[in-house]
Amino acid sequence: MMTRTFDVVALDTETEDAARLISLLLDLRHAKNTLLLLFPIGDSDVRAAFMSRGFDMCLAENSPKECSAAVCALLRRPSANEYPTEATPPGRIIYKDLVMDPLRQRVTMRDAQIVFTALEFKLLYFLASNPSIVFSKELIYERVWREGSIYGTKSVTNLISSIRKKLNLPPGDSEYIKTLKGTGYCFAP
Structure with missing residues (x-):
């Protein structure tokens, strides 16, 4: 599909x-x-x-x-292509200083555009689309990478770290992406 x-x-x-x-x-x-x-x-x-x-x-x-x-x-x-750039198309996520536009694969933080890889965007958008829901690293890997998570949990940790770095968030950020030790991650708890 x-x-x-x-x-x-x-x-x-x-x-x-x-x-x-x-x-x-x-x-x-x-x-x-x-x-x-x-x-x-x-x-x-x-x-x-x-x-x-x-x-x-x-x-x-x-x-x-x-x-x-x-x-x-x-x-x-x-x-989607009939929406002017300044309109809010379906699927756009706005949370505090973060704006995610899935139609244009664009992320802005504090009005500055952030360049994400496709995988970084997909992971952040997945979490942001499901606010306050805690996802294990295994489930995040299966949903974002579309394959079994036998060895992929380290990839999730690395990608979350990369996303936080690009958004200029501290490593232990809990305002946007919260880490739940031994459990996983959730967005906007």
């Missing part, structure tokens, strides 16, 4: 293994700015939680007519 561009992906939660696809779709949303539709989600609190995580729309029922109308509504939204 990451090699192709999709305008909208609709996921029927009653499909077998749908739960396993949710995190992959959120990654697709962040990487390719794909619009996401999830249905049926009967509970309004659960719908709100999914939309907070990054889904663009959640429907309460499995109605083909409503699903079709929702896809059409999502497709009427402007595409």
Whole structure:
């Protein structure tokens, strides 16, 4: 899915293994700015939680007519390249002095542009997209590098260190990226 561009992906939660696809779709949303539709989600609190995580729309029922109308509504939204530079496109993260623009792969800190490698950007964006959630080094490695984490935890530590250095954050920073000894990392605790 990451090699192709999709305008909208609709996921029927009653499909077998749908739960396993949710995190992959959120990654697709962040990487390719794909619009996401999830249905049926009967509970309004659960719908709100999914939309907070990054889904663009959640429907309460499995109605083909409503699903079709929702896809059409999502497709009427402007595409990423139609947003002027100064507009806030979908997916942009603003936290204190940090601004991350996934459409342009741009990071600014205190209004200064920071040059990140693709992997550094992906790791920081992954953490920032899931504020206050603690991720183990193994899980971060699997999600960012897209491979098993047998020997990759040192890579995560090194990349976090590199990100902190480029953002001019102290090694023990807990305002942006908090280290939880023996557990992992979380963004904006």
